Amino acid sequence: MRLVMIGSGYVGLVSGACFADFGHSVVCVDKVEDKVESLRKGLIPIFEPGLDALVASNAKAGRLSFSTDLAAAVRDADAVFIAVGTPSRRGDGHADLSYVYAAAREIARAVTGFTVIVTKSTVPVGTGDEVERIMREENPQADIEVVSNPEFLREGAAISDFKRPDRVVIGTVEPRAIEVMKDVYRPLSLNEAPLMFCERRTSELIKYAGNAFLAMKITFINEIADLCERVGADVQKVAKGIGLDKRIGDKFLHAGPGYGGSCFPKDTLALAKTAQDHDSPMRLVEATVAINDNRKRAMARKVIAAGGGDVRGKKVAVLGLTFKPNTDDMRESPSIAIIQALQDNGAVISAYDPEGMEAAKSVIDGVVYATSPYDAADGADVLVLVTEWDAFRALDFARLKTLMNAPLLVDLRNVYPPQEVMRHGFEYHSVGRKS
Numbered sequence: 001m002r003l004v005m006i007g008s009g010y011v012g013l014v015s016g017a018c019f020a021d022f023g024h025s026v027v028c029v030d031k032v033e034d035k036v037e038s039l040r041k042g043l044i045p046i047f048e049p050g051l052d053a054l055v056a057s058n059a060k061a062g063r064l065s066f067s068t069d070l071a072a073a074v075r076d077a078d079a080v081f082i083a084v085g086t087p088s089r090r091g092d093g094h095a096d097l098s099y100v101y102a103a104a105r106e107i108a109r110a111v112t113g114f115t116v117i118v119t120k121s122t123v124p125v126g127t128g129d130e131v132e133r134i135m136r137e138e139n140p141q142a143d144i145e146v147v148s149n150p151e152f153l154r155e156g157a158a159i160s161d162f163k164r165p166d167r168v169v170i171g172t173v174e175p176r177a178i179e180v181m182k183d184v185y186r187p188l189s190l191n192e193a194p195l196m197f198c199e200r201r202t203s204e205l206i207k208y209a210g211n212a213f214l215a216m217k218i219t220f221i222n223e224i225a226d227l228c229e230r231v232g233a234d235v236q237k238v239a240k241g242i243g244l245d246k247r248i249g250d251k252f253l254h255a256g257p258g259y260g261g262s263c264f265p266k267d268t269l270a271l272a273k274t275a276q277d278h279d280s281p282m283r284l285v286e287a288t289v290a291i292n293d294n295r296k297r298a299m300a301r302k303v304i305a306a307g308g309g310d311v312r313g314k315k316v317a318v319l320g321l322t323f324k325p326n327t328d329d330m331r332e333s334p335s336i337a338i339i340q341a342l343q344d345n346g347a348v349i350s351a352y353d354p355e356g357m358e359a360a361k362s363v364i365d366g367v368v369y370a371t372s373p374y375d376a377a378d379g380a381d382v383l384v385l386v387t388e389w390d391a392f393r394a395l396d397f398a399r400l401k402t403l404m405n406a407p408l409l410v411d412l413r414n415v416y417p418p419q420e421v422m423r424h425g426f427e428y429h430s431v432g433r434k435s
């Protein structure tokens with residue numbers, strides 16, 4: 001099949017490369033010429049494990065190409081995926097759909113023959129209706145169906161999530177569009193991934209409801225963690241104990257410094273706004289947003305308390321800056337608020353992250369960036385583990401002890417068994433566990 005991705009950002013690039021790997025012929029379109037030039041040379045603008053090799057092999061095989069020419073790419077396509085950004089609109093928290101609508105207009109002018117238009121970007125309920133209205137207004141002759149097909153990729157695991165999804169949600173009830181979408185995803189039938197067809201609005205809501213539910217689950221266990229600290233219980237065992245109940249499930253029950261990233265914060269806020277607009281407020285989601293926002297600064301207070309109640313003039317070494325491991329993405333990362341709050345309290349910050357330091361430099365000021373965990377810890381009074389990169393899972397505590405001013409670790413991801421760290425003479429604090 002001939003597929004086109006409009007937008008070669010995270011979603012467009014991963015989906016485009018994976019569709020090409022399934023054997024489809026894919027053109028990834030982007031407006032930014034430099035980006036397209038770099039992609040043609042095999043330079044991938046984001047850090048995603050396995051993506052560079054996947055792009056290279058499919059480009060070499062002639063199944064994946066990059067272009068700035070939207071009209072030429074769209075002309076002969078069977079399906080055109082809109083995968084442009086939908087950032088939070090400044091001021092009101094609604095999703096900014098201007099890029100989606102601009103793409104829809106341009107596609108409408110270029111389509112020939114029957115073409116399925118697929119919104120892959122995360123868009124509020126009713127966006128598909130508006131995309132369709134805009135396209136029919138722009139080109140009343142266009143033979144199109146507009147379908148919703150949200151993505152459920154996690155950064156850092158995007159390729160396996162794409163190739164082995166729990167499900168594929170497709171929002172259309174139009175028979176011609178159903179046939180095309182079945183062909184697009186036929187290679188997944190090998191993995192027995194269920195294709196779920198439903199109405200377009202339902203599909204749009206599934207995406208938000210899914211992310212909001214996961215964000216709520218994380219926030220719930222984070223609050224349980226706080227309670228565990230008060231009553232002397234262990235949050236990891238509570239998570240295990242409830243997670244063994246299949247109705248609850250054991251995923252997304254890791255307590256930590258609060259969720260970040262480009263999706264949960266934006267999507268929970270947008271869902272809460274949509275619900276308010278429809279006079280159907282979602283108080284659980286509103287509370288989740290507020291609790292998670294507070295949590296990040298609360299983690300800084302935890303570090304300050306561990307440091308004896310005062311970090312003025314003390315050196316705090318931060319390990320991990322990205323919102324989670326295996327990405328270079330700093331968007332809404334808890335590290336930002338934690339570091340700012342520590343700086344507000346007079347701490348001097350050194351930091352190390354395997355992939356995120358370049359991006360961090362543009363969002364966090366006044367930090368000394370180190371070349372390794374040990375370089376960061378040199379002369380530090382407190383070591384704080386914020387993001388659980390594998391590189392931090394087997395730290396050399398004997399070495400750290402000789403480097404640090406005081407052997408103190410605040411582990412905001414519960415990476416270590418407390419005994420293991422304390423055995424090395426460290427004072428150890430974690431989340432929702434004794435010590």
Ligand code: UGA
Pocket residue numbers: 122151152153154155156211214218251252253254255256257258259260261262263264323324
């Ligand atoms: C999330 C969803 O997991 C994907 O299904 C969805 O497609 C994507 O958003 C999206 O809408 O595009 P992502 O933001 O890449 O994916 O990352 P997650 O792995 O979900 O982690 C999000 C945040 O939650 C991270 O800050 C992570 O550290 C935190 N988290 C996650 C926890 O604190 N505890 C957990 O148990 C799980």
